Amino acid sequence: MLDFIKKIYTRDESSSRNQANNRLRVVLSHDRLNLTPETLNSLKEDIIVVIANHLDIDGSPEVRLITEGRNTALDISIPVKGR
Amino acid sequence: MDKKNSECHVIVVTSGKGGVGKTTTVANVSTSLAKMGYRVAVMDLDIGLKKLDLILGLENRVIYDIVQVIEGECTLKQALVRDKRFPELHMLPAAQTRNKDEITPEQVKDLCSQMRPDFDFVLIDCPAGIEQGFRNAIAAADQALVVTNPEVSAVRDADRIIGMLESAGFQDIKLIVNRIRPDMVRHGDMLSIEDLIEHLCIDLLGVVPEDRNVVVSTNRGEPIILNDRSSAALAFNNIARRIIGEEVEFPTFQDDSFWDRLRGLGRNLFSGR
Incomplete structure (x- = not known):
């Protein structure tokens, strides 16, 4: 999500071509997984809850979709506290 | 590519969204291949909404259609319309008053295997959509061409179609x-x-x-590829050449703003051409 926001602000956002590209990025990654943004959000929350049941989470956990070619992966980065 | 002994290539042209230029692509690429001397058959699978005969200018020559062949009312040979302008080009017309679910993928496969020995290329014009008509059209194909326009709705549909082609096992999908x-x-x-x-x-x-000449050619029922001043014609001929395995560079399209054209004109004048 952070990358996505960065992209928006570093490009000339006013051009309709860039708007089309940004809208397509979002729509295509959700289409390919058959996943709505709401489902993705509740998935994120669930993953964090499951981890928190077993480990102490340290800092801010990140759960996001990354795409490489036509493949999409769920990128989960959850820092945990050591003893 | 050897014209006589090479195996037949069955190519489906598809897009998901309607109106992006599938039929125009099928008509012009197949005409271009036939002009180069390849034996080409085009199969219109847009049953109920046929267009290929009209785009090719062969609408008055149609006697039988694909459904009649499948139902045994006529032979495949009787139904194939031969283009008099390009003797190597043959068209199997769609039926206009029938339905896409009146034929099955197996029947299309069967038809294609009957055609393979007699042709170098069979191009299949796929209907818009992702339903039965799409399944029929991709059943017999070895490769797929996905046509899209540079607009969000066409790209989204193309992406869905590519996903479906991949799940159907297609290895060769080109844009x-x-x-x-x-x-x-x-x-x-x-x-x-x-x-x-x-x-x-x-x-x-x-x-x-984008080329206004396409509208004019379509009005006349003539293939655009014969117009050597048309940029779309060049593009379709290049596609046909890439299909037969030639390396053809992609034009950069840099030269068509007014100033670029003026500069180009100046260059040509002063170089004495």
């Missing part, structure tokens, strides 16, 4: 971008070829610029 306007891309008002490849992640086979 044709139709109706691009280089001037609009340069001004940031249209998706570029690079943008489309980034989104769809498949190899590019051809780029066809």
